[in-house]
Amino acid sequence: MATEERAFSFRSVALAAFLPTLLFSIGEGAIIPIIPIAASNLGASLALAGFIASMIMVGELVGDIPSGWVVSRFGERTSMIWAALLAIAGVIVCLVAPNPLVLTIGIFVVGLATAVFALARHAFMTSYVPVKYRARALSSLGGVFRAGWFVGPLIASVVIQLTGSIQSVFWIFIVSCLGSVIMLIALPDPEAMFGAPAMEVGRDGISRSEGEEDAAERTQGLFRTIWSYRSVLARMGTGIALISALRSARTVLMPLWAVSIGISESNTALIIGIAGGIDFALFYASGQIMDRFGRMWSAIPSMVGLGLGFLVLAFTHDLPTNVGWYIAVSMFLSLANGIGSGILMTIGADLAPKDQPAPFLGAWRFSGDAGSAVAPLVVSLLTAVVSIAFASGVLGVVGLAGAMMLARFMPRYVPKGGHPRA
Numbered sequence: 001m002a003t004e005e006r007a008f009s010f011r012s013v014a015l016a017a018f019l020p021t022l023l024f025s026i027g028e029g030a031i032i033p034i035i036p037i038a039a040s041n042l043g044a045s046l047a048l049a050g051f052i053a054s055m056i057m058v059g060e061l062v063g064d065i066p067s068g069w070v071v072s073r074f075g076e077r078t079s080m081i082w083a084a085l086l087a088i089a090g091v092i093v094c095l096v097a098p099n100p101l102v103l104t105i106g107i108f109v110v111g112l113a114t115a116v117f118a119l120a121r122h123a124f125m126t127s128y129v130p131v132k133y134r135a136r137a138l139s140s141l142g143g144v145f146r147a148g149w150f151v152g153p154l155i156a157s158v159v160i161q162l163t164g165s166i167q168s169v170f171w172i173f174i175v176s177c178l179g180s181v182i183m184l185i186a187l188p189d190p191e192a193m194f195g196a197p198a199m200e201v202g203r204d205g206i207s208r209s210e211g212e213e214d215a216a217e218r219t220q221g222l223f224r225t226i227w228s229y230r231s232v233l234a235r236m237g238t239g240i241a242l243i244s245a246l247r248s249a250r251t252v253l254m255p256l257w258a259v260s261i262g263i264s265e266s267n268t269a270l271i272i273g274i275a276g277g278i279d280f281a282l283f284y285a286s287g288q289i290m291d292r293f294g295r296m297w298s299a300i301p302s303m304v305g306l307g308l309g310f311l312v313l314a315f316t317h318d319l320p321t322n323v324g325w326y327i328a329v330s331m332f333l334s335l336a337n338g339i340g341s342g343i344l345m346t347i348g349a350d351l352a353p354k355d356q357p358a359p360f361l362g363a364w365r366f367s368g369d370a371g372s373a374v375a376p377l378v379v380s381l382l383t384a385v386v387s388i389a390f391a392s393g394v395l396g397v398v399g400l401a402g403a404m405m406l407a408r409f410m411p412r413y414v415p416k417g418g419h420p421r422a
Helices: 010-041 046-074 076-096 100-128 131-163 167-186 190-194 210-219 222-228 230-260 265-281 283-293 296-314 322-339 343-351 357-385 388-413
Strands: 199-201 207-209
Touching (some): 010 100, 010 131, 230 296, 283 296, 283 322, 296 388
């Protein structure tokens, strides 16, 4: 039976992919805001705390390389299970860390696990969701991820208030991952719910599901693919890397800023959680903007907003009203980021060759993740050498420069309709 003809319901997808993803994202969202605080409590300086927080993005970048092999070798569901277990192992290391070095290792392991889990859940959707439903399913998956980053910090805030310890927040991730694993194990085999997936024979002659083969193609010969598409990646890929850079820098700099101006742990998590709610609320509106007016009307306002937000924040650190400014800028940055929801995947899909998109999309994702990994390291370096306010100002300039770069190249590569020009 063809993939499009198989019986399909979003309820089945919710059980098999959305709910495990939501649980995993809640756990990850809970720990992100408290990583700099945990590092500071272990004696790390502000700059070192930023470096440790950046390890989750560095782990994701490194994990991009073997994740395709893992998913194609062990399958989507098994890979998600083992990725969740690996994340638990990393969080346990964080929980018992006696010094910043051990905490760094634990956070890096969580990043590795996140990369594998993310690709496995995407491969699952490719294998079991019919093509005519796939865009909606993937868009919903992105919304589920953002929902987790909204709920996680709010739960963390409550847990810190009840226990008086930020170490207890790591248990949220452990419980979330265990719930995800139990759900993935307890559910019937995907073929029983969705029917047998379409199979493809890879270059190595091995027959795999469509999603497993897609995962393999995304990472096999990754650097060769990057070289093959160097022209578009040097232009559009760099712009996308800057978007990813500002997003990841935001997740590190804002908790770090809260530490530097003395906001309590629970209030930091609460503020970041509320900001995440704004981000989550806009993911559908962003898609509407891109489809109705073109990709530029999502990407460029998002970059300008992020750039302006960081620039304003840079001048507020030592003001008597710095906490109020921090809250206001946090909400504004979430608004700017929310307007650009889905832009990375959407432009990647626009530019990918229609006959064989997976290798290009793997290179595209790696470009974005490279920006995500480098930016927090730069924030940490600038904080150490100059100050956290200077780091925020540099991010603001980068955001505005990125907006100009996208304004220069997007009309050439991605016209309003979303179909790339030859």
